[in-house]
Amino acid sequence: MSNFTISPSPHIHGGDSIEKNMYGVLIALIPTFIFSIVFFGLGAILVTLTSVVACLVFEYVIQKYLMKQRPTIWDGSAIITGVLLAFNLPSSLPLWIVVIGALVAIGIGKMSFGGLGNNIFNPALVGRVFLLISFPVQMTSWPVPNGFATTDAVTGATPLALVKEAVKSGQTISDALASGGFTTGNLIIGNIGGSLGEVAALGLLLGFAYMLIRKIISWHIPIAIFATVIVFSGILNLANPEHFAGPIFHLFTGGMMLGAIFMATDYVTSPMTHKGMLIYGVGIGLLTVIIRVFGAYPEGMSFAILIMNGFTPLINRYCKPVRF
Amino acid sequence: MLKTFKIGGVHPPENKLSAQGEIITLPLPEQVIIPLSQHIGAPATPVVKKGDQVKVGQLIGQAAGFISANIHSSVSGTIVSLDPVIDASGYPRPAITIKVEGDEWDENILKDPASKHPGDFTKEEILKAISAAGIVGMGGATFPTQVKLSPPPGSTAEVLIINGVECEPYLTADHRLMLEHGKELITGIELIMKALGVKRAIVGIENNKKDAIEELGKHARLAEGIEICPLKIQYPQGGEKQLIQAVTGKFVPSGGLPIAVGAVVQNVGTVYAVYEAVMKNKPLFERVVTVTGKALKEPGNYLCRIGTPISQLIEAAGGLPENTGKVIGGGPMMGKALTNTNIPVTKGTSGILLMRQEESSRKEYRNCIRCSKCVNVCPMGLEPYYLMLLGEHAKLEALEAEKVMDCIECGSCSFTCPANRPLLDVIRLAKAKTGQMIRARKN
């Protein structure tokens, strides 16, 4: 008797897989990683490696011993969380803090919701924000880029912090930037202080292009964020150029690029429809500029993304695709 | 810029292995099994007894009701039994088994087409011939054609759309039909236009069949009001609503029929059957079937009698390969997996696809990662990931609100899902359950 396989249609599959998408994102992160090594040297490698290994270990242990499932650490999602967490940290951060960040990111940010696909908030950002609140001093001492130079790392302010201080003390923005030596060219290449993966705008944009070509993400979220930031900060800048920084400054400083391209576009925590993605992007853009300009923290990207992550279920509820 | 439908869609590998294979007439089998339900609607009532002698084209099953279709004998011989026979899904279904004893055709069937011009037939004559011949939609839906050609009162057809898309991978039966019987098809289209009372017909053909576009175009120029519309390759363009949207740009409303936008869609296979029914007085008792598969020796297109066991088709195409893991009736996207090869060819069988062992099993599925790819490919603008979630928990009201009834079961979502989730499996059941609930509420 013939022993055929019976299954409902369709009988073929497109061959796409979770791994293909996840490793695609990792490939897109390579240029940024190279830039970060150039700027921050050994520190960048150490922090990234520690973070990735810690994320993998925590994911394995939790899946195997707490959730009693078959561990799926090689699907790439834990590696991405590790890399993104590292990219959001200063390269001089003590490695034990990195490990704590990885534990919070994987344990609380991802696994406590049931693992891949079920988390509400971006795990890497949960880890980062936890560290930012728990270890404010270590988390805000940014080494100035000096590559593999052997001299002791010098720490300096990020452009965002500098501007914040300047506005508080009544200085004009252009003076403050000039005193810190931040030119527009430096901002774009990323030769400035900051988290190890967020400074190299060029590398991040390369990754964006790669992900668009591979169709790993759609353009909607990043472009909506960029457009909102440009328009909103542009209006503020026109109203008072000495008090509010311009769009270029906002686009190329802090975690804007990294957040918009790699963190906000996380599959699990972003909306499902294109319309929803646009709303989500606009929300992130607005919140980021509001926190940066009016809030207590110099940088607002992480908070903005986490807040909009919370709105994602609501956006999914009300933003339906264009029906036939 | 070629036309196509606007929402969703995927492009599976085409694999049209048998595109160059001319239609071969299959020798008569020793015995045919003719199911009484080869169409949507009520099964036909048998009008023969065990032991009766029948001729090719003789009526053996009478349409039972408005939505039903006549069934004719495809061979000449003796009725062996009227017992139910195991069908494709393994359940017994009413059928008539006939022992083949020759090839004597009913004397009313004309060997050569009537010399009458399509315009000389009246609307009633054409519809009557279609109804008598038991013609159903041959693209796979098997809806009785005369019902489709009689628009409900209050609505009028404006345009006839002919489906020559054949968007399913592997299948080439319609392609070959268009290449080899272009002239007859155009006559058939003229007949249906007359029956519908429309002045315009558009033939939608995907651009991977350039030769068919050219061939049909050549004949269409001689007729009036028939246009050929090349379409960009995209699945599921053969879906009725998708094809109408691609060709005319109009959206059929949710829950509505194509007639709501003045369109009637017919498959090229159906058009050919209409041509034969009207011009030759020949009932629907044979059809072109693609037999294909990567491991098969000679994938090809065969003209065979309804009721021929598919094992004979596979034999003709080089025999069942050793490593066959799955036999599919139809194409790989919407076809039905068969339990054995003894089941007969029916009016809706457009192809037999053999899949190798390694192609036939699915990968293990994992958590939904909410990548939204299913939402982007759904040609009906639904959210498959959400429908699956609701379906797993049998939330029927929510499913209805999410328009699960609009799902055309094309399988694009399952095809695309990176987590290999069996979206359509669950959605199909959820749709059936929701449909039951809606019907129960109406009663």
Next chain:
Amino acid sequence: MMTTTIIYTIISLCAIGVASAVILYFVAQKFKVEEDPRIDTVESILPGANCGGCGKPGCRGFAEATVKATTLDGLFCPVGGAETMAKVATALGMEVTAQTPQIAVVRCNGTCEHRQRTSQYDGYKSCAIEHSLYRGETDCTFGCLGCGDCVTACPFDAIHMDTNGLPVVTDEKCVACGACVKACPRNIIELRNKGPKDRRVFVCCVNKDKGNIARKACTVACIGCGKCVKECPFEAITLENNLAYIDFRKCRLCRKCVSVCPTHAIHEVNFPPRKITEPAEEKQI
């Protein structure tokens, strides 16, 4: 300075608290729903499993139904059983109607060795989907599909898939809520009387095919031979569509049918082992 801050804090917090309390009080009054207080009383007696075994949407739905009803006829909580119903009756001052305790019985014995697999199902693991797609992995179009829809449906963890691919009911846990009966697309599971000392006799097959077809698909299928019907002294067995059925209301557990069944399709459970087992197979030949 410090003290004033603390005092202001305390005062403002208290003020907010009082204001909220007042608002809440009026809102609660305004939107108050008048309900029969007996509903709460009955609900507190019920087990609170919300299984739907009574046919009502959850325990509260059942409580509402009992309060509205004039008698308790037709209202029965299968989980709580007679004890709970007696309490409900006392609370409402009504008479309770006696109900025989029931249990879910799986009527298929088509294990791998009895039923040959003739195809491989490779879709979403759900009996309902497999059933709507085709006849299943074996040639039996009536038997258990083994995907465990009943296991998923059971709110009491009382049914499990055995290693041989068939569901097994744990007697102690089953409360006869009927969730599995509804979940089974092939109507294999039936609620039957638990029987004295939990002893039951039933036909462990639902195959309505003719004898030869049924036997070909499964060696332990009911072939509709009718021997049990003739053997039964109490007219408890009926034969319809090639399938024997034992009416548990009439069956007196004499077990005569069990020994005459040529395919061993009739099962007895919880009986002490027999002293003499009649070789049924030999008798047939």
